[in-house]
Amino acid sequence: MGTVILGTGSCLPRKALTNFDLEKIVDTSDEWIRTRTGIESRRIGGKGEKTYQIATAAARQALDMAGVAPEEIDLLIVGTISSHMLMPSCACFVQKEIGAVNAFAYDVNAACSGFLYGIDIADKQIRADHDFKVLVIGAETLSSRLNWRDRNTCIVFGDGAGAAVLGHSDDDGRGVIGTNHCSDGRLWQLLYMHNAPSTNPDLLVADNPGVHIVMEGREVFKYAVKAMEDSIVGLFGKTGLTMADVDLIIPHQANMRILKKVAERLEMPEEKVVLNVMNYGNTSAATIPIALDETNRAAMLRPGDTVLFCTFGGGFTWGATLISW
Ligand SMILES: CC(C)(COP(=O)(O)OP(=O)(O)OC[C@H]1O[C@@H](n2cnc3c(N)ncnc32)[C@H](O)[C@@H]1OP(=O)(O)O)[C@@H](O)C(=O)NCCC(=O)NCCS
Known part of the structure; x- marks a missing residue:
């Protein structure tokens, strides 16, 4: 019995940028990037693919799988360092898009740890109130936060979003x-x-x-x-x-x-x-x-x-x- 993940979702921007594409932007090579990082391609957000928009798409999938209505969400957390605005939070934009009118919403700025920190917060809330439902999202458009002349960083990062709906389960051992x-x-x-x-x-x-x-x-x-x-x-x-x-x-x-x-x-x-x-x-x-x-x-x-x-x-x-x- 405990906090379980009821549904998951994800959204990747349509455009793929391969290492070969990067060779045309900075002084690098597919071979160098693959050997040093294992990365072959990454997605780059475009029109209609701002951080809150891909977060929303991931959230809708997660709610759908969980069979949870947006109005049932009590808390909405987005782990992000690349929201299109500093204020309001990305979480408030997602709340508006999906209609999670009964939730309170905020972002967690913990860089790559934002999603797991969000799970930690959700777990503690749900342990305190078994009726609580939490939507935790990790979403980034880091392509908007890269120096595309810096080959040390622009080869490493990419864009995407994933989401999970959490709630309480009475099942033993879960x-x-x-x-x-x-x-x-x-x-x-x-x-x-x-x-x-x-x-x-x-x-x-x-x-x-x-x-x-x-x-x-x-x-x-x-x-x-x-x-x-x-x-x-x-x-x-x-x-x-x-x-x-x-x-x-x-x-x-x-x-x-x-x-x-x-x-x-x-x-x-x-x-x-x-x-x-x-x-x-x-x-x-x-x-x-x-x-x-x-x-x-x-x-x-x-x-x-x-x-x-x-x-x-x-x-x-x-x-x-x-x-x-
Ligand atoms: C970024 C990273 C791939 C660089 O690999 P590295 O082996 O440490 O490479 P270095 O930075 O020491 O650079 C080695 C050489 O490659 C060059 N180089 C750097 N980036 C390059 C690129 N994209 N293409 C070709 N050459 C590159 C450097 O200029 C350097 O050249 P020099 O020896 O002539 O000075 C590696 O340090 C790494 O993976 N770090 C962790 C990054 C990460 O995961 N960050 C997120 C954490 S959440």
């Missing part, structure tokens, strides 16, 4: 088993995105490069591997489970090399790790719910399966979650 989330703001300079420059001269930040992602790739790589490993080990410690109990692993799709390192260190069986980073790149808060939805729709999840999620992102933020499906 639901969120545990979560283990962390942040460390001291490391912010390794992966960040400025605001637009301030209009208040007293609050101007020197060298503000504007609204795009800046990243120290090598450092991020090292921290990401260690942080994901530590959070999973910590979560196993909290829950008394081990890797042998896990049926499926849905990690944040940062890049193939990071995932291979984490898998190697924790002896994750390769066939249990869900990977789609080659198709979509790193869609930040959206990678986990997109991968979850694809897995769910491919009927790869059976009731009672133990699913491990793990993430890492700017902040730094990171963590792991275990769910009995």
